[in-house]
Every structure is written in C-alpha cells, then in structure tokens.
Amino acid sequence: MLPTLADLLTLPAFAGAEVLSGQDRLAQPVTWVHVSEIADAARFLSGGEVLLSTGSPLTSLSDAEAEGYLRSLAEGGAHGLILELVRDLRDPPPALVGAARLYDFPLIVFRQEVSFAALTRAAHARILRPPADTSEPSLAPLLDALNETGRSLGFMQAHLGALLALPPRPRATLLSTLEALLDHNFNMAQSARRLGVRRQTIYYRLEQLRAMLGDLDNPRRQLGLQLALEIARGEASVGREP
Structure with a gap:
C-alpha cells in the first residue's frame, strides 16, 4: 500500500517540516517524490507526486504567475509541494500560500537546510516497501x-x-x-x-x-x-x- 503524505512526514528525514496548508489532504497516497526547480513542472506529472524545491522557480514570478504555478500543480495531480526556505527564498510568496489554501493543496516548508537526497531516499524506501502481506497471489x-x-x-x-x-x-x-x-x-x-x-x-x-x-x-x-x-x-x- 502506498504511504500517505502524512506517513512520509513522520519519517525521521522529514523532521522539522511545517505544514502551511492542505492539512485535510495529507491522507492522499504518494506515488513518488521529485526534486523540481522549473516553473512548468506540472507537464511532467503523472499523478500522486510530491515535489521538492528550493523555491528558485518562484523568485521571478509575479503574484498571478505564482498562483498559476500552484494551480497547475493541483490540477496536474500533484499531492504536495515541499519548499526549503534557505537559499532562494526565505518565505513563500503570499500569492502561493493563498492559492495553496484556496485549493486545499499541501504546502510544506523546511526553514532549515535539508538534504533532498535524504528526503527522496527515505520517501522512496517507504513507497517501494513490500506490503505487509507478502503471501503469493492466489489463483x-x-x-x-x-x-x-x-x-x-x-x-x-x-x-x-x-x-x-x-x-x-x-x-x-x-x-x-x-x-x-x-x-x-x-x-x-x-x-x-x-x-x-x-x-x-x-x-x-x-x-x-x-x-x-x-x-x-x-x-x-x-x-x-x-x-x-x-x-x-x-x-x-x-x-x-x-
């Protein structure tokens, strides 16, 4: 069974994560976790992904563009966006937060430096973990x-x-x-x-x-x-x- 975003947030690698919006959507299953630093990431989504970003694609966006970026993720089937607010951004753009709340979309931030490699490794180990019932499928x-x-x-x-x-x-x-x-x-x-x-x-x-x-x-x-x-x-x- 795929883990939910709430499940992933309990992993040690995700300690310190702060949920800004979408608390009611944390029970959605997560199919994969991607690092994404492009503004048109939605076109690569297949559904159920959570994106990790330093926020670099957001720094040059207007309020309308930031809202459009968040909307494209929600409509593209993403199940969350996680921002590391250390390098390119110190705070998420208000327009982005507002759009996330409007769409009840999980927006999560780290206010300290984290290892994206550690986050993806921990998440994928949980996603790919065999189900508890490992008995052979029945005919x-x-x-x-x-x-x-x-x-x-x-x-x-x-x-x-x-x-x-x-x-x-x-x-x-x-x-x-x-x-x-x-x-x-x-x-x-x-x-x-x-x-x-x-x-x-x-x-x-x-x-x-x-x-x-x-x-x-x-x-x-x-x-x-x-x-x-x-x-x-x-x-x-x-x-x-x-």
Missing part, C-alpha cells in the same frame, strides 16, 4: 470462475490431457515435475532439489513434457498450466480420477 478467483461456469474440467483437459491419459505412476511423476518447474521458473537445480532427483532427470522429464504438451516457454501457456494443475489437485482431493 482462487480464476478457479472459482471456471468452476462456476462449468468449464474447469474442460480447461484442465485442454491443457493437461496428454499427461492425464498416462498410467497413474508416470502421470504423477510428470505432473509433479511440471509443477516444480513452474513454481521455480524452470530452474533445473531448484526443481531437482524439490523433487529429490538429479538435474539430468529433470532435463529428461522436461523433454517428455515438451513432447506431450508443446510450448512451455510462453507466459500465458504457463499460467494456463498452473490453473490446470490447481484444478487437477482439486479433483484428486475429492477422490475423483482427473
């Missing part, structure tokens, strides 16, 4: 859809029919090998360790699988095989012969 919704439409067995046969027609022992061996290869992205060493066999055995079985199933390299084909294996396991768990 259950797709399986449910196939079952509800009565297509699951036909789907399984279409993808695994050649294997399912084999006698029980070779069928079980090749199905387990196919599952291991798919789970390990066709890494022979990992698949061999999982099955407790030598790599040469996996290579031999892979040739059998390719001869019976055809193309195993296409990602869509691999997804179809994963779903078909899930269906086959479900059929076996209720005691039916797949």
